[in-house]
Amino acid sequence: MKTNIETLDWNLGNINASKDKDGRKTLDDVFDESTLKNIQQLFSRGIISTLENIIATGKEANVFRAKTIDGRNRAVKIYRLNTATFRKLEKYIDGDPRFKNSGNNPRERVFTWAQKEYKNLHSMWASGAKVPKPYYVHKNIVVMQYLGWRYRPYPILKDLIPVKPEEFLSYLLETIRAYRSMNLSHGDLSEYNILNVREKPHIIDVGQAVPKEHPMHEELHNRDMKNVHRFWKKYIRGLKLEDLK
Numbered sequence: 091m092k093t094n095i096e097t098l099d100w101n102l103g104n105i106n107a108s109k110d111k112d113g114r115k116t117l118d119d120v121f122d123e124s125t126l127k128n129i130q131q132l133f134s135r136g137i138i139s140t141l142e143n144i145i146a147t148g149k150e151a152n153v154f155r156a157k158t159i160d161g162r163n164r165a166v167k168i169y170r171l172n173t174a175t176f177r178k179l180e181k182y183i184d185g186d187p188r189f190k191n192s193g194n195n196p197r198e199r200v201f202t203w204a205q206k207e208y209k210n211l212h213s214m215w216a217s218g219a220k221v222p223k224p225y226y227v228h229k230n231i232v233v234m235q236y237l238g239w240r241y242r243p244y245p246i247l248k249d250l251i252p253v254k255p256e257e258f259l260s261y262l263l264e265t266i267r268a269y270r271s272m273n274l275s276h277g278d279l280s281e282y283n284i285l286n287v288r289e290k291p292h293i294i295d296v297g298q299a300v301p302k303e304h305p306m307h308e309e310l311h312n313r314d315m316k317n318v319h320r321f322w323k324k325y326i327r328g329l330k331l332e333d334l335k
C-alpha cells in the first residue's frame with residue numbers, strides 16, 4: 091500500500107499545527123518512511139484516528155497521545171527502527187522461548203520487541219497488575235491505554251512523590267506480586283517507569299520483562315527490588331530489602 095501523505099497530514103493535524111522548527115524536526119526524526127506507513131495502516135484499520143501530541147521522546151521509542159474514532163485517548167509507543175534500538179533489545183529477546191524465530195534483520199527484531207512489550211502488558215494486565223491495558227500491536231507500534239488527564243500524562247513517580255509513601259508502596263508490591271504470579275520479571279523497574287496515577291502506582295515500559303525460562307529472570311528481579319528499596323528507603327524510615335515481599 092502506498093502511504094497517503096495527504097491523509098496522514100490530515101490525521102497528524104494537531105501535531106503539524108505546531109509548525110515550529112523543533113516540532114517539525116522531532117517529527118522528521120520519529121517518522122521514517124516505513125514508520126509513516128505503519129501509522130497509516132493503524133489509521134486505515136480504524137485502531138486510531140489521529141495522533142494528538144508527543145508525550146515523550148526517548149532513545150529507543152517515542153510515545154504519543156492518540157485518539158480513537160470515538161474520541162477516546164490512547165497511548166501509542168513507536169519504536170525507532172535503527173540498529174541502536176535493536177542492540178539494546180537483543181539480550182532480552184534471546185533466551186525468551188516465546189520468541190524463538192525473531193529474525194536476524196534488525197527491523198524484524200524491533201517488531202518482535204513491540205510484540206514482546208504487548209505480550210508482557212497483556213499477561214500483566216490479566217494478572218491484575220496495574221499496567222496500561224494493551225489494545226493493539228502492529229510492526230514497531232504498541233497501542234495501549236492512555237494514563238493521563240486530557241493532554242497531560244500522569245507524572246512518573248520520580249516527579250511526584252506520593253503523599254502516603256507506605257500506602258503507595260503497598261499497592262506497588264501488590265502489582266509486583268501480580269505479575270510475578272505470571273512468572274515475569276520486569277527488568278527495568280524504577281521511579282522512572284512507575285506512574286503516579288492519582289496516588290496509585292501504574293507500571294509502564296515492560297518491553298524487557300522476561301519469563302522464568304530466561305537466563306536473566308532472577309537477576310533482573312533482584313535488581314528491580316534493589317531499585318525499589320533504594321528509592322523507598324528515602325521516604326520510609328527503617329525499610330529493609332527483606333520487607334519488600
Ligand SMILES: Nc1ncnc2c1ncn2[C@@H]1O[C@H](COP(=O)(O)OP(=O)(O)O)[C@@H](O)[C@H]1O
Binds near residue numbers: 149151167234246295
Ligand atoms: N500508557 C501511557 N500513558 C501515559 N503516558 C505514558 C504511557 N506510557 C508511557 N508514557 C509516558 O512516556 C514516557 C516514556 O515511556 P516508556 O514506556 O517509559 O518508554 P522509554 O523506553 O522511552 O522509557 C513515560 O515516562 C511516560 O511519561
Ligand SMILES: [Mg+2]
Binds near residue numbers: 282283295
Ligand atoms: Mg521508561
